[in-house]
Amino acid sequence: MIRDPREDAGLLALVQRYVTPERRYLKLGGGLLHPRGPEGDHARFLRDLREDADVVTADEIGTLLEGGWRERRTATWLVAVSRRTAFRERIGELLLASEVCCVGLAYCMTLAGFGTARDADLLAAYLERYLRRPDLAHDQSVAMGALLVVDEKLPGDRAAAFLEPGGLWPRWLRDAPHMRLDTDPAGYANLVRALCALVDDCARTR
Template structure:
């Protein structure tokens, strides 16, 4: 992992794309609470940056910490850079840093292909077997459900069947049961992907 405080190249990118107006903090579910001029400005600036950032700059940000990776994943989603699909899938599966899984899931859901579903399913296959780890299982499930609806498939069915991995995970992670209804996270992913689409159209 690269650290901005000791990496001039990464620091320059952080100052350009990550920290202005605390963008990295807003690139989460909290962006759905923005309204009016604040929302419009945020959307326009993200759209513009997604249009100018280079592939090499995105790759560099994805080597940084959670702030850099979160921002990069959103820029990937908005700019439709599907060439980063496999890299995002690798980073999601590795779960090296906190606070960025939602961004990976939104990007994969926004691409919405069978391969994106496979990457999300790989994550769920691993981490639903770890009830002591409450990482991004819920948002990954929401993303998988979202892709399934758009592809008119049922990629999530094997996880959600009675006695399946989802139920097993919830039984082991009882502290998560009240907040992990799959439909709740499907709704969240749908709204965040609508924001991605709006940004992409503004480019």
């Protein structure tokens, strides 16, 4: 069951501390790669994110991950910046469940940043389930991009079985009414790779 901060004082306090200041939850995503406004505002935003990644506790992250998409997106970025691989399985569970919208990119980026064989397993499990569901417009594209990024770090090629002719990826593209047949997964890999680099820069200056 998803916790609602309007009905949960403990969660509300964490939302006010980590999620809503400067509308952080809206800014965490691909828009960070193309910041608008004064350069100092972008630098301050990343600095504040680094500082909160340092001080947030594991229990607080766990509580935020029980909230809605705003809480989960913010918590996942805090996990990524602080490199808390202890949350790997929980992130994988949330990705697979796909209970809320607007968080899949954060989940996939975080697993790609961790970049181990287990992260590849979690991404592949998601793709095995949701590439069989062309009726669902979830996070299949970014998950494929993330798996390609993890493949760059490991021996073997986990993505190949999905991408081969007749595999789940081309079949999903063919049957999903919201997708174009010429969609290139490399574009999604570039997005995930760029976000991972931004997180790495953030983490190195902690």
